[in-house]
Amino acid sequence: MSEFELEMTVNGKPIHRRAKPHQRLLDFIRDDLNLTGTKEGCGAGECGTCSVFVDGKLIKSCLMPVAKAQGVQIETIEGLAPHGSDLTTVQKAFHKTGASQCGYCIPGMVMAATSALRENPDAGIEEIKERLGGNICRCTGYTKIFEAVEIARDVIAGKLSSTVLDADGAGKSYIGNNVRRLDAPSKVAGKLRYAGDMVMPGMLHMQVLRSPHAHALVKSINTSAAEALPGVACVVTAADVPGEDGFGVFVHDQPVMADDRVRYVGEAVAAVAADDVLTAKRALELIELEYEEIPAVFDVEEAMKKGAPVIHDYAAGNLVKHIPIRKGDIEKGFAEADLIVEQAYDTQPVEHAYLEPEAGIAFVDHDDVVTVISPSQNITHHRHMLAKIINKPINKVRFIMSPVGGGFGGKEDMIYQGILALATMKAGQPVRLVFTREESIISTAKRHPAQIKYKMGIKNDGRITAVSFEMISDGGAYGLSTEGVMRKAAILSCGPYDIPNVQIDTYGVYTNNTPSGAFRTFGAMQSQFATESHMDICAEKLGLDPFEFRRINMMRDGAVTHTMQTLGSVSIGRVLDAAEKASRWEKGPVGVRGSERKDVGGDDTRPPCTLGARFRKEEKNGRQEVA
Amino acid sequence: MQRMMRGRGVAASWYGIARTATIDRAGAWAELDDGGTAKIVTGVTEIGEGILTLLSQVAAEELGIKPEEVTIGDNDTARSPEAAHAGATRQTYMIGNSVALACRDARSRLDKELASHWDVDQDSIHAFDGEIWSEGSNLKMTMEEAVDVCKKRGVVPVGSGSFTAHGTGLDPVDGSGSPWQAYVFGCQVAEVAVDTVTGEVQVLGIWASHDVGRAINPRGVEGQIEGGVVQGLGQALMEDYQLEKGHTKTHGFAKYILPTSLDIPQINTTIVEDPDPKSPLGAKGIGEPALVPTAPAIMNAIYDAVGVRITSLPATPEKVLAALAAKAKSASGTMQAAE
Numbered sequence: 001m002s003e004f005e006l007e008m009t010v011n012g013k014p015i016h017r018r019a020k021p022h023q024r025l026l027d028f029i030r031d032d033l034n035l036t037g038t039k040e041g042c043g044a045g046e047c048g049t050c051s052v053f054v055d056g057k058l059i060k061s062c063l064m065p066v067a068k069a070q071g072v073q074i075e076t077i078e079g080l081a082p083h084g085s086d087l088t089t090v091q092k093a094f095h096k097t098g099a100s101q102c103g104y105c106i107p108g109m110v111m112a113a114t115s116a117l118r119e120n121p122d123a124g125i126e127e128i129k130e131r132l133g134g135n136i137c138r139c140t141g142y143t144k145i146f147e148a149v150e151i152a153r154d155v156i157a158g159k160l161s162s163t164v165l166d167a168d169g170a171g172k173s174y175i176g177n178n179v180r181r182l183d184a185p186s187k188v189a190g191k192l193r194y195a196g197d198m199v200m201p202g203m204l205h206m207q208v209l210r211s212p213h214a215h216a217l218v219k220s221i222n223t224s225a226a227e228a229l230p231g232v233a234c235v236v237t238a239a240d241v242p243g244e245d246g247f248g249v250f251v252h253d254q255p256v257m258a259d260d261r262v263r264y265v266g267e268a269v270a271a272v273a274a275d276d277v278l279t280a281k282r283a284l285e286l287i288e289l290e291y292e293e294i295p296a297v298f299d300v301e302e303a304m305k306k307g308a309p310v311i312h313d314y315a316a317g318n319l320v321k322h323i324p325i326r327k328g329d330i331e332k333g334f335a336e337a338d339l340i341v342e343q344a345y346d347t348q349p350v351e352h353a354y355l356e357p358e359a360g361i362a363f364v365d366h367d368d369v370v371t372v373i374s375p376s377q378n379i380t381h382h383r384h385m386l387a388k389i390i391n392k393p394i395n396k397v398r399f400i401m402s403p404v405g406g407g408f409g410g411k412e413d414m415i416y417q418g419i420l421a422l423a424t425m426k427a428g429q430p431v432r433l434v435f436t437r438e439e440s441i442i443s444t445a446k447r448h449p450a451q452i453k454y455k456m457g458i459k460n461d462g463r464i465t466a467v468s469f470e471m472i473s474d475g476g477a478y479g480l481s482t483e484g485v486m487r488k489a490a491i492l493s494c495g496p497y498d499i500p501n502v503q504i505d506t507y508g509v510y511t512n513n514t515p516s517g518a519f520r521t522f523g524a525m526q527s528q529f530a531t532e533s534h535m536d537i538c539a540e541k542l543g544l545d546p547f548e549f550r551r552i553n554m555m556r557d558g559a560v561t562h563t564m565q566t567l568g569s570v571s572i573g574r575v576l577d578a579a580e581k582a583s584r585w586e587k588g589p590v591g592v593r594g595s596e597r598k599d600v601g602g603d604d605t606r607p608p609c610t611l612g613a614r615f616r617k618e619e620k621n622g623r624q625e626v627a
Numbered sequence: 628m629q630r631m632m633r634g635r636g637v638a639a640s641w642y643g644i645a646r647t648a649t650i651d652r653a654g655a656w657a658e659l660d661d662g663g664t665a666k667i668v669t670g671v672t673e674i675g676e677g678i679l680t681l682l683s684q685v686a687a688e689e690l691g692i693k694p695e696e697v698t699i700g701d702n703d704t705a706r707s708p709e710a711a712h713a714g715a716t717r718q719t720y721m722i723g724n725s726v727a728l729a730c731r732d733a734r735s736r737l738d739k740e741l742a743s744h745w746d747v748d749q750d751s752i753h754a755f756d757g758e759i760w761s762e763g764s765n766l767k768m769t770m771e772e773a774v775d776v777c778k779k780r781g782v783v784p785v786g787s788g789s790f791t792a793h794g795t796g797l798d799p800v801d802g803s804g805s806p807w808q809a810y811v812f813g814c815q816v817a818e819v820a821v822d823t824v825t826g827e828v829q830v831l832g833i834w835a836s837h838d839v840g841r842a843i844n845p846r847g848v849e850g851q852i853e854g855g856v857v858q859g860l861g862q863a864l865m866e867d868y869q870l871e872k873g874h875t876k877t878h879g880f881a882k883y884i885l886p887t888s889l890d891i892p893q894i895n896t897t898i899v900e901d902p903d904p905k906s907p908l909g910a911k912g913i914g915e916p917a918l919v920p921t922a923p924a925i926m927n928a929i930y931d932a933v934g935v936r937i938t939s940l941p942a943t944p945e946k947v948l949a950a951l952a953a954k955a956k957s958a959s960g961t962m963q964a965a966e
Contacts, residue, residue: 042879047880097846098846098847098849101676101850101854102674102675103675129888129889129891130888130889132887133887133889135887136885138854138858138885139675140853140854140857141852141855141856141891142886142888142891143850144846144853146891170693170755170756174684174688174694174756175841175908176841176842176845178845179683179684179694179844180680181847182679182683183679213873214874265874266875296872298870323797323802324799324800324802325797325801325802326800326801343938345938346939347939347940348867348868348940348941349867349868349870350862350866351866351877351883353885371705375674377674377714378711378712379671379703379704395705398704398705400703400704401671401701401713403672403673404674404675404713406675407674407675409714411674412712437878437879437880438878438879441875441877441878441883442878447862487648487797490802491643491647491802492643495639495640495641496639496812512873513873514868514873514875520918521642521915521918524642524915525862525918525919525922528638528640528920529922532927533923533926533936533938535638536636536927536930537936546636546637546927563803563806565804567810569901570810570812571812571838571899572641572812574838574899575812575814575836575838576814578836579637579814579816579836580816582816582895582897583635583818583832585635585637585816590930591931592634592934594632594634595629595932597633597634597635597931599635600634600635601633601831604832604834604895605831606831606893608631608829608831609829
């Protein structure tokens with residue numbers, strides 16, 4: 001289909017351009033008008049990062065074909081506070097409260113908050129929450145955003161002085177001072193450019209061909225038809241790696257692109273750099289790939305059995321890492337116990353769901369330095385690995401860390417930067433890759449799922465005598481951070497308790513599932529979930545208050561940890577006291593005592609959400625007024 | 628049993644700061660610049676946690692200027708010193724302390740020249756918020772003037788800092804070792820409402836108390852805790868990446884359910900400060916530890932509310948209903964046996 005004439009008004013300016021029928025309003029705003037404050041988070045209308053006003057109504061611009069926007073008035077984040085003017089009250093309030101963290105969802109969130117207060121300047125907190133319900137934020141926990149919208153509402157209504165939005169001042173020190181975030185103005189105004197917002201002259205666009213199989217041999221790759229397609233600059237595969245292929249955080253077991261074998265669905269096999277994304281996508285379809293599927297394994301216990309399919313030749317038993325910790329005499333510890341409590345626990349794989357999908361741009365500079373700009377959480381390590389992969393000295397490899405639109409550990413893996421580097425070296429032009437949400441979800445690491453067996457020995461007086469802890473985790477197809485995650489999970493597994501006899505084993509195992517990797521807490525969340533659940537189970541059996549049971553066993557100053565480290569000051573007693581006091585905790589043995597509690601439903605809780613009830617009530621009131 | 632049942636639960640936690648079971652290091656450069664401003668150069672950037680603001684606060688405090696006068700040159704392996712990765716709850720601890728050391732180095736160059744210029748003891752010189760003075764005298768000038776004096780004496784006030792955290796590896800047989808030099812501790816209480824008809828769990832309140840060593844920006848610490856709690860809540864109740872023979876069934880946010888504004892409890896934070904004695908700032912960290920106790924506190928609260936123990940995350944409505952049904956069945960079984 002051919003281009004068409006498009007007229008619209010954007011941020012008060014008349015626009016008259018040619019547009020392509022396949023473009024979404026989001027593409028036109030970002031690519032043609034260079035208004036990159038409007039972000040793409042999911043491309044499916046589910047996250048709200050692309051929110052704009054169309055004829056005054058808040059919409060998700062990823063869901064609107066640009067052809068439907070003929071003749072409309074559009075307002076984007078850049079239009080709220082035009083160049084040279086002050087931030088709006090809503091934006092200032094976001095700045096004041098610290099409502100932006102990574103900032104990627106924030107333009108959309110500011111638009112939704114602005115819409116909420118335009119639609120109802122008196123909106124209460126429950127209505128504000130409902131009106132922000134279509135916008136996902138992964139960093140802030142929403143709390144500072146709610147605070148910002150309420151402050152903005154009251155300032156706009158004249159109930160609060162606008163001075164509440166000002167900086168707090170120096171006081172006596174800048175340490176312990178709520179200095180407003182220095183990066184917030186650029187984030188609330190949509191000015192900050194993330195990797196996917198960056199463009200370079202002569203820039204090519206990359207698309208990646210991914211494995212449809214969980215485990216298969218790559219028998220042949222023929223890229224000649226793809227290379228011959230007009231507009232294609234190059235196709236890269238594992239054959240283009242000039243150096244030693246392999247990356248990972250602890251073990252370099254993952255090739256930049258699959259060479260002779262794919263090990264999970266979504267693994268990169270080849271990539272195309274072309275003049276535009278559509279041409280690159282068409283070229284992917286022309287790559288001829290011959291696979292031979294081989295037996296796969298998806299379950300950790302199956303993977304550990306004799307005769308299981310081997311995922312990596314170096315690890316015949318599919319074991320990535322086993323971390324053992326031993327302290328005291330475990331048999332003696334259980335023999336001394338009055339009670340032994342056993343329980344199994346398991347946790348699920350979790351997606352990082354940062355709102356910024358992976359993106360990067362690579363180029364070779366005038367001094368032949370291969371440069372990769374991306375939201376990498378570990379540029380230092382990535383340059384070491386890339387230097388080996390492309391066989392260059394370290395100072396000919398340069399990593400620039402673009403603003404990270406949420407990471408949580410998920411951007412520690414060099415999952416695509418190597419592909420970009422190979423393509424820009426081959427094409428001699430800058431190359432950009434922006435993941436779709438689906439691509440991000442299927443191809444990047446998850447939080448390790450865990451299967452845990454817990455056994456605790458306790459005395460009638462409440463002392464823990466022994467713990468044995470075993471955790472098996474699915475590391476997926478590649479090692480990534482699995483070794484470190486198993487180590488941290490093991491060290492912290494038995495909690496901040498003084499336990500004389502421990503036996504801890506954590507195992508990370510290869511399977512043909514999506515790889516697991518670093519994710520905020522690096523295994524400690526999984527292991528301590530089991531410990532803290534188990535603490536309550538044991539406290540109930542002893543008839544003890546949960547704080548009390550923890551205090552009996554907690555580490556004290558100078559404690560010796562499970563790894564035999566002698567600690568200095570230990571603050572667990574202080575944090576237990578603080579939480580007990582702040583929550584007005586009603587003392588009592590662990591049990592089913594919720595219905596008798598007097599400490600629930602305080603001012604420091606929210607009311608239960610009854611979605612829609614507010615509208616029903618308003619409707620009812622409306623009818624009463626009519627009557 | 629009523630339809631909506633309330634309950635409360637508690638969980639504690641601990642965490643190590645910076646890289647695990649290895650030596651960790653980070654470097655930074657500092658320069659007191661014309662106009663009494665400053666440049667700080669270090670190898671990492673913001674991932675959302677507020678590190679750029681925090682480093683500006685640290686630099687401002689150490690140099691005696693305002694945070695907004697600090698420019699951070701960050702994020703480039705070819706232009707800035709190694710600071711390694713943005714993870715492991717190490718940014719405040721590793722990079723914050725290396726910036727503090729670099730600033731002290733730069734200040735000592737400046738102070739030396741100024742002491743000579745004023746003919747006072749170098750130790751008498753103090754600076755804050757853009758002014759620099761000699762304690763116990765009327766000698767005082769702006770930082771802009773002080774940098775000018777220093778440069779006219781032929782000295783550029785630059786400095787560098789390297790900070791080390793001395794973790795040691797674990798013994799491969801018994802796991803013994805000292806993985807971190809700084810530890811933090813936390814505790815959270817959760818209050819939930821369980822709908823016994825639908826199985827839905829709502830978290831209504833969280834009381835989070837965390838030791839952070841020293842809170843450089845208390846509001847930033849709260850933000851980290853609130854974000855961590857909500858990620859913990861997501862894992863506790865709804866998030867679930869599902870695979871079938873290696874193919875994901877949850878490839879978008881319509882299938883992979885995340886907490887949104889209507890799921891958020893009131894989060895009440897108490898910051899506890901037990902300063903780290905082994906570092907210049909005394910600050911430790913909060914990024915990761917904030918979410919460790921959330922899920923078990925919620926599971927313990929569900930038990931307190933309705934007497935079912937969810938040991939398999941997430942506690943979806945389906946799982947809670949199944950557990951309630953199993954409990955009812957076993958209770959009636961027990962009653963029959965008693966008859």
